[in-house]
Amino acid sequence: MPDDSDASSAPVVHGIDDFDASYRDGAAPWDIGRPQIPFVRLLDAGEIRGRVLDVGCGTGEHALMAAAAGLAATGIDAAAIAIGLAREKAAQRSLDVRFEVGDALDMSGPEMRFDTVLDCGLFHVFGDDDRVRFVTSLGGVVEPGGRYFMLCFSDKQPGDWGPRRVREEELRQSFAHGWHVDSIEDSVIEVTIRPEGSQAWLAMFTRV
Numbered sequence: 001m002p003d004d005s006d007a008s009s010a011p012v013v014h015g016i017d018d019f020d021a022s023y024r025d026g027a028a029p030w031d032i033g034r035p036q037i038p039f040v041r042l043l044d045a046g047e048i049r050g051r052v053l054d055v056g057c058g059t060g061e062h063a064l065m066a067a068a069a070g071l072a073a074t075g076i077d078a079a080a081i082a083i084g085l086a087r088e089k090a091a092q093r094s095l096d097v098r099f100e101v102g103d104a105l106d107m108s109g110p111e112m113r114f115d116t117v118l119d120c121g122l123f124h125v126f127g128d129d130d131r132v133r134f135v136t137s138l139g140g141v142v143e144p145g146g147r148y149f150m151l152c153f154s155d156k157q158p159g160d161w162g163p164r165r166v167r168e169e170e171l172r173q174s175f176a177h178g179w180h181v182d183s184i185e186d187s188v189i190e191v192t193i194r195p196e197g198s199q200a201w202l203a204m205f206t207r208v
Helices: 016-025 037-044 061-068 080-092 128-139 168-174
Strands: 052-055 073-077 097-101 114-120 142-153 179-191 194-207
Touching: 016 080, 037 061, 037 142, 037 179, 052 061, 061 073, 061 080, 061 097, 061 114, 073 080, 080 097, 128 142, 128 168, 142 179, 168 179, 168 194
Parallel strands: 052 073, 052 114, 073 097, 114 142
Antiparallel strands: 142 194, 179 194
């Protein structure tokens, strides 16, 4: 594993203005311009189905991936610049995707009902209290039997750059009520600043 000093240029993101600035400056290391490989594999295996939500969608690659496969897809993100870029991608690719500026901690509305939710890099930005709010919000939009697939930074990633690391036990505790933990396995999140990517968890949960 290389020294983490090569990641010192990664932007420090604290709030929505920082996220917007990252997209404006083209410096968001998580915005790789294509879907993450673990989610592509889930789609190919038929695990991603029905109405799909890409939560914390950024510029929308996972919602666009689902739409290209013929699924009804929605993406939400608090960063307005990211949503604008996602809409431009959808138009360029002639894909029908609903992209909206929205708060993942307070998802509601009759149109917000989903069979599959994809989360790449959202859960790990939340503090403890907001994790509770997010899981509650998520539970309100996922149909019983629906599934939530998460890629998040793992505590196995060395160094202290980037977002908060997440322990497997934290994931199990966060989804201990109202969810079945299907699997939590080692994975990698691709980023623009590290060719080898970053150590991650691929976690899969079913709404009960």
